[in-house]
Amino acid sequence: MRLILLGAPGAGKGTQAKRISTEMGIPQVSTGDILRDQIRRGTELGVRVKYYLDQGNLVPDDLILEIVQDRLKQEDCRGGFILDGFPRTVAQAEGLEAILERDGMGLSAVVALESDSETLVRRLGARFTCRDCGADYNAQTGEIPSRCTKCGGPVGPRDDDSAETVRHRLRIFEEQTAPLIRFYEERGRLRRVNGMAPVEDVFRAILSMLG
Ligand code: AP5
Numbered sequence: 001m002r003l004i005l006l007g008a009p010g011a012g013k014g015t016q017a018k019r020i021s022t023e024m025g026i027p028q029v030s031t032g033d034i035l036r037d038q039i040r041r042g043t044e045l046g047v048r049v050k051y052y053l054d055q056g057n058l059v060p061d062d063l064i065l066e067i068v069q070d071r072l073k074q075e076d077c078r079g080g081f082i083l084d085g086f087p088r089t090v091a092q093a094e095g096l097e098a099i100l101e102r103d104g105m106g107l108s109a110v111v112a113l114e115s116d117s118e119t120l121v122r123r124l125g126a127r128f129t130c131r132d133c134g135a136d137y138n139a140q141t142g143e144i145p146s147r148c149t150k151c152g153g154p155v156g157p158r159d160d161d162s163a164e165t166v167r168h169r170l171r172i173f174e175e176q177t178a179p180l181i182r183f184y185e186e187r188g189r190l191r192r193v194n195g196m197a198p199v200e201d202v203f204r205a206i207l208s209m210l211g
Contacts, residue, residue, distance in 0.1 A: 001026055001080040001210065002105060004087070006180060007113035009169040010120035010127075011195045012202060015136070016113065017084040019203050027076045030084040031064055033134060034071065040132075056160050056169040058088055058176060065095040072099065080108070088177045093184075110184040111206055113195030117170055124161045131156060 001024055005013040017028040035053060038046035045063075052059045068086055071077065087093040100106060126139040132153025137144050148155055160169065184190040193205045 001082075002100070002108045003081070003210070004083045004107065004110040004184075005085075005113065006110055006177070006184070007195055008115065008117070008120055008173040008177075009166065010124040011113040011115050012199070013084045013113060015199055016202060016206060017082045019199075020082050020206065023207065024080070024082075026080040026082060028082050028084055029068070029071055029077070029086070031059075031067065031086040031088075032084070034067055035059065036134065053160055054165075056165040056172065058172060061089055061091045061095065064088075064092060065099075068092075068096070069099050072103075087180060090179055090183055093180055107189055109191055109210060110180075110189045111209065112181055112184075112190055112192050113202070114192055115195040119196050120170065121163070121166055124166045125163065127158060127161055128155050129158050130154070 003020070005017055007013050014028075014030060014032070017030065020026075021028040032053075035046075035049050039050050039053065040046070045067075049059050049063070058064075064086065068083075072081065083096075087096050123138065123140065128137040128139065128144045129135065130137075130148035130151060130153045133148060133151040135148050135150045137155060145155060147153065160166075181190065191209045193202060193209065195202055197205070
């Protein structure tokens with residue numbers, strides 16, 4: 001299974017990718033997680049990309065394509081993968097086609113998680129994450145611990161979840177990522193799922209769609 005989860009910030013890509021990964025035994029490849037990990041570790045790449053993430057802007061396509069190409073070469077991706085947060089521009093989608101074609105692979109499906117912007121703004125405003133391991137907590141659906149229940153790390157809002165940056169990220173999604181809906185529709189790959197339903201219902205809907 002080679003799957004893309006497409007959706008605006010807060011649509012539930014990460015949440016669903018983790019569940020599908022466990023269910024199907026294939027890795028979640030999240031470009032956002034890869035970039036945040038580089039920033040946390042203070043690598044050269046992390047220093048280069050931090051400004052883009054803080055502003056809610058997209059990291060340049062060539063850099064992202066290089067990261068994804070390297071990641072997909074790794075052994076654990078041989079049996080399939082779930083792309084979460086990539087591609088995000090038509091240029092990235094075309095780059096991905098080239099990478100997959102070169103390796104004689106195709107995409108199984110592209111699942112678009114659909115949601116209205118009020119729901120997304122509310123969700124992201126209530127999101128807290130562990131600064132060390134990235135674990136997700138949401139005030140809308142549960143308690144927010146002062147230390148991470150998984151690793152004991154500090155818990156707080158994600159740096160790019162301020163109201164202003166969320167609004168900017170949503171604008172960037174509309175301008176640069178939403179055109180991918182049409183891109184994959186034209187290729188007969190797109191499946192739409194209501195991302196506003198409860199997490200479990202969204203998960204079931206995706207699984208039944210993937211057959
Ligand atoms: P990235 O980390 O990919 O952020 P994003 O796309 O903005 O997505 P989020 O993580 O905010 O949301 P999500 O859809 O994963 O939702 P989640 O499941 O977490 O990217 C961050 C930045 O990195 C970008 O702005 C850019 O700078 C850079 N970047 C990354 N990829 C790039 C690329 N390809 N090209 C260029 N730049 C790139 O859920 C959100 C919250 O809602 C959680 O708290 C969750 O618990 C809750 N929730 C989820 N589903 C539900 C539900 N069904 N009901 C109620 N609550 C729910």
